[in-house]
Each structure stands twice: as C-alpha cells, then as structure tokens.
Amino acid sequence: MTLDPVVLAERLIDCESVTPATGEVFACLEAMLVPLGFAVHRFVAGEPPEGPVENLFAVRKGPAGSRHFAFAGHLDVVPPGEGWSSGPFKAERRGELLYGRGAVDMKGSIASFVAAVADIPAVAGTLSLIITGDEEGPAKYGTVPLIAHMREVGELPDLCLVGEPTSVHRLGDMAKIGRRGSVNIWLSVKGSQGHVAYPHLADNPIPRLIAMLAELDALVLDEGSDWFQASNLEITDLEVGNRATNVIPAEAKARLSIRFNDLHTGQGLVERVTEIAERHGGTAQAVISGESFVTLPGAFSDLVSAAVEAETGLKPELSTTGGTSDARFLRAVCPVIEFGLCNATMHKTDEAVAMDDLVVLARIYRRIARAALAVSAS
Incomplete structure (x- = not known):
C-alpha cells in the first residue's frame, strides 16, 4: 500500500x-x-x-x-x-x-x-x-x-x-x-511591610533578593562536556507586585530556569540553589522537568x-x-x-x-x- x-x-x-x-x-x-x-x-x-x-x-x-x-x-x-x-x-x-x-x-x-x-x-x-x-x-x-x-x-x-x-x-x-536536563526554581524572600519614611520599622526583602540573584547569576556551572554545551542558569521572572510608591513590600519573588548537561543532576542543582537562597534569607521551590x-x-x-x-x-x-x-x-x-x-x-x-x-x-x-x-x- x-x-x-x-x-x-x-x-x-x-x-x-x-x-x-x-x-x-x-x-x-x-x-x-x-x-x-x-x-x-x-x-x-x-x-x-x-x-x-x-x-x-x-x-x-x-x-x-x-x-x-x-x-x-x-x-x-x-x-x-x-x-x-x-x-x-x-x-x-x-x-x-x-x-x-x-x-x-x-x-x-x-x-x-x-x-x-x-x-x-x-x-x-x-x-x-x-x-x-x-x-x-x-x-x-x-x-x-x-x-x-x-x-x-x-x-x-x-x-x-x-x-x-x-x-x-x-x-x-x-x-x-x-x-540537556531542565529545572525551574521559584525563589522567595519575605520581609516586613512598612512605610518608606520609616525603614527601621520595616524589613525590605528586595535588597536580599537582588544579592541572591547576583550570586546565582555569577555562577559558572561548567564549561561543557563531551557531548553537551555548557549548562546555563537564566533569571526568567521578577515579581514584587507593589503598586504603592510609599510602601516597603513584604515579599519579593523571582524564578530561575536551568538547562544542564550530564555533569549535573536536577536534584544536585536544586540543592545548590537552595543553599544560596537560604543564605540570603530566602526559600526555593523547584520542578525538575527532566534529566540530561x-x-x-x-x-x-x-x-x-x-x-x-x-x-x-x-x-x-x-x-x-x-x-x-x-x-x-x-x-x-x-x-x-x-x-x-x-x-x-x-x-x-x-x-x-x-x-x-x-x-x-x-x-x-x-x-x-x-x-x-x-x-x-x-
């Protein structure tokens, strides 16, 4: 036929x-x-x-x-x-x-x-x-x-x-x-809401999130392997949701996407990002879409x-x-x-x-x- x-x-x-x-x-x-x-x-x-x-x-x-x-x-x-x-x-x-x-x-x-x-x-x-x-x-x-x-x-x-x-x-x-493998990670840093004129009465989470993202963005995960290009970590979203100009927000969020080669596992990368997030007072929640x-x-x-x-x-x-x-x-x-x-x-x-x-x-x-x-x- x-x-x-x-x-x-x-x-x-x-x-x-x-x-x-x-x-x-x-x-x-x-x-x-x-x-x-x-x-x-x-x-x-x-x-x-x-x-x-x-x-x-x-x-x-x-x-x-x-x-x-x-x-x-x-x-x-x-x-x-x-x-x-x-x-x-x-x-x-x-x-x-x-x-x-x-x-x-x-x-x-x-x-x-x-x-x-x-x-x-x-x-x-x-x-x-x-x-x-x-x-x-x-x-x-x-x-x-x-x-x-x-x-x-x-x-x-x-x-x-x-x-x-x-x-x-x-x-x-x-x-x-x-x-390559794929993992998405949602980051959150909590603070305390307050008036911008009284910062000592609030806790702004944004500077801590910025410091966290700067450290993550500077990571060199590897230089590639025999069959794979180098792994890359990308910041894909930032969210505060603060519509007021005179309010320090209570929370700041971000999202990462990592495409990784056979030098890593999804869980290993999640643990590495989680350690950095926690060191800056934040948390990390991940979804591993697949391994390399x-x-x-x-x-x-x-x-x-x-x-x-x-x-x-x-x-x-x-x-x-x-x-x-x-x-x-x-x-x-x-x-x-x-x-x-x-x-x-x-x-x-x-x-x-x-x-x-x-x-x-x-x-x-x-x-x-x-x-x-x-x-x-x-």
Missing part, C-alpha cells in the same frame, strides 16, 4: 488540537492506522487545568521473537496566535509549501511515518506508534502514562525514534542523540545516519542542542534518537513544511524502520 504523506499531513492539520489535545485528531490518526493492521488503544488521562489529555498507542505485531521498533510523537500543538495568511487549522498548499499549525511540529513527521510503515510488511517485525496530546504542555499526562501502559501490556520497544523537527537548514543536517541524557553513537545512530545520507546525501550532525522533548521519558525504556523536519517555522505564524521534504522524510523513516527491525543496537 502506498500512502501520500502530504495528504495525511493535511488531514491531521485540519483537526484543531491545541494542547492538551483530545478527540478528533486522534480519531483521524486511528483511521489511518487501522487499515494498515495496527491495533490502536486510545485513553484519556488527567484532570483540568493540565488535562484531560488523550494518548494513543498503536502496535502491529510481527512474528514471535521479532524486534520491536517504535516511533514517538505528539498531535498537540501550541496556540496559533494571530496574523496567519490562511486558517491555521485548514491546511493550504501554496507553491511548494504546505501551511498549517503542526505542519512541522509535528503532524508532518507523524504523517510521514504512517506513509513509511504502509510499505513495510508485518513479517519484518513489530512496529508501534507512541503518540501523546500533551508534549507542548506540562507533559504530565502524556508520554509518562503511555510508558506505563506499554509496560502493563508488555510491549516495550527495542529502539525508538522521536519525530521532532531536528533539521536546521536542510532536511537531514542534524539528528538529536540527547538533550545521551544515546552514545553506535549501531542505532549509524543506521539513522545511513538512512538520511541515502536519501539526502547529507550525513547528519549528532547533536544534543535545543530544548527538551519526550525523549527524556522514553530513554528510560530503550535507546532513543530524534530526527525530523526543518525547524525554522515551528511555533511561528504561517508554520509551513516543504511538501517534498515530507515525501523524502517518509522514505528516510522507511529505511530507518527496516534497518532497526533487522539489526541490534550497541
């Missing part, structure tokens, strides 16, 4: 699916997969405001004892915003491009994978799709519950490819073999690179740059690599993908899946 990934992408784009996504877009994908022999399990997890979130696990089993290759992705998208040249949830072909929210991130790559597996016979091995509606949001009720379901039914893959848009200038120029990880170059990255080079002539750079993805959860199950479309327009107004890239990507995914089912990873 031959499927056109452009047509499949159009169908998915036409389903509005702002995160957290449920409903129509999952039914659309299910309708694509069932005729290809996939058993599709859909379930909803979570409650408002972070849910409900729909998830989909589809599996087409191969012969007993055959290898299992999985493709992971997300059908949820960020809000489209204003100023689109055409409807963000009505796919439109203009010239060589297909426009619509999710064209790049990442309904286009899901469509390409569906088109790819349509031409792979079941005797080649077990194939599955791990698809969430909660990657662009808190990621609390998406891939984590999907992994729990996979463990429960005994369908854990040997290798997994995440279809995030990793290419930069041309399709095929970059693949991700790891990601790397799938070291080996058989898996070799077969991904070979498939990309065969179709594009490019040998992809193996990188760990960028933000986080659901690969941070999937790496606990099996080796994971990310590869997908050019990321220039993701999350932007008039998001668009080159239609030729969707066709080439489907051929790359087909090569990767066939090779992954045939060889073992080192």
Whole structure:
C-alpha cells in the first residue's frame, strides 16, 4: 500500500488540537492506522487545568521473537496566535509549501511515518506508534502514562525514534542523540511591610533578593562536556507586585530556569540553589522537568545516519542542542534518537513544511524502520 504523506499531513492539520489535545485528531490518526493492521488503544488521562489529555498507542505485531521498533510523537500543538495568511487549522498548499499549525511540529513527521510503515510488511517485525496530546504542555499526562501502559501490556520497544523537527537548514543536517536536563526554581524572600519614611520599622526583602540573584547569576556551572554545551542558569521572572510608591513590600519573588548537561543532576542543582537562597534569607521551590541524557553513537545512530545520507546525501550532525522533548521519558525504556523536519517555522505564524521534504522524510523513516527491525543496537 502506498500512502501520500502530504495528504495525511493535511488531514491531521485540519483537526484543531491545541494542547492538551483530545478527540478528533486522534480519531483521524486511528483511521489511518487501522487499515494498515495496527491495533490502536486510545485513553484519556488527567484532570483540568493540565488535562484531560488523550494518548494513543498503536502496535502491529510481527512474528514471535521479532524486534520491536517504535516511533514517538505528539498531535498537540501550541496556540496559533494571530496574523496567519490562511486558517491555521485548514491546511493550504501554496507553491511548494504546505501551511498549517503542526505542519512541522509535528503532524508532518507523524504523517510521514504512517506513509513509511504502509510499505513495510508485518513479517519484518513489530512496529508501534507512541503518540501523546500533551508534549507542548506540562507533559504530565502524556508520554509518562503511555510508558506505563506499554509496560502493563508488555510491549516495550527495542529502539525508538522521536519525530521532532531536528533539521536546521536542510532536511537531514542534524539528528538529536540527547538533550540537556531542565529545572525551574521559584525563589522567595519575605520581609516586613512598612512605610518608606520609616525603614527601621520595616524589613525590605528586595535588597536580599537582588544579592541572591547576583550570586546565582555569577555562577559558572561548567564549561561543557563531551557531548553537551555548557549548562546555563537564566533569571526568567521578577515579581514584587507593589503598586504603592510609599510602601516597603513584604515579599519579593523571582524564578530561575536551568538547562544542564550530564555533569549535573536536577536534584544536585536544586540543592545548590537552595543553599544560596537560604543564605540570603530566602526559600526555593523547584520542578525538575527532566534529566540530561545521551544515546552514545553506535549501531542505532549509524543506521539513522545511513538512512538520511541515502536519501539526502547529507550525513547528519549528532547533536544534543535545543530544548527538551519526550525523549527524556522514553530513554528510560530503550535507546532513543530524534530526527525530523526543518525547524525554522515551528511555533511561528504561517508554520509551513516543504511538501517534498515530507515525501523524502517518509522514505528516510522507511529505511530507518527496516534497518532497526533487522539489526541490534550497541
């Protein structure tokens, strides 16, 4: 069976699916997969405001004892915003491009994978799709519950490819073999409210918060490691909320975001920041979104690179740059690599993908899946 990934992408784009996504877009994908022999399990997890979130696990089993290759992705998208040249949830072909929210991130790559597996016979091995509606949001009720379901039914893959848009200038120029970890930390310094004319009767928390932030901002966490750029700590918010000009506030707050490499753990960084905060009379509350990880170059990255080079002539750079993805959860199950479309327009107004890239990507995914089912990873 031959499927056109452009047509499949159009169908998915036409389903509005702002995160957290449920409903129509999952039914659309299910309708694509069932005729290809996939058993599709859909379930909803979570409650408002972070849910409900729909998830989909589809599996087409191969012969007993055959290898299992999985493709992971997300059908949820960020809000489209204003100023689109055409409807963000009505796919439109203009010239060589297909426009619509999710064209790049990442309904286009899901469509390409569906088109790819349509031409792979079941005797080649077990194939599955791990698809969430909660990657662009808190990621609390998406891939984590999907992994729990996979463990429960005994369908854990040997290798997994995440279809995030990793290419930069041309399709095929970059693949991700790891990601930095991420932690957000909320800081607070309490004082005592009072009149600015009588500072001895109050306790201004702002100078202590400023001193705390200055020390944190001056930290050099590291100089990078073998596969990662240097970790960075960024001050992302300051809040006092004092509308009066003649009042010393009772509390001052700030927020940090740290993206860290494999020289650190999230908990270790939280403890380091907490010690500095407490030394300045403050407190720290943290949320660790994910730890750093790397799938070291080996058989898996070799077969991904070979498939990309065969179709594009490019040998992809193996990188760990960028933000986080659901690969941070999937790496606990099996080796994971990310590869997908050019990321220039993701999350932007008039998001668009080159239609030729969707066709080439489907051929790359087909090569990767066939090779992954045939060889073992080192």
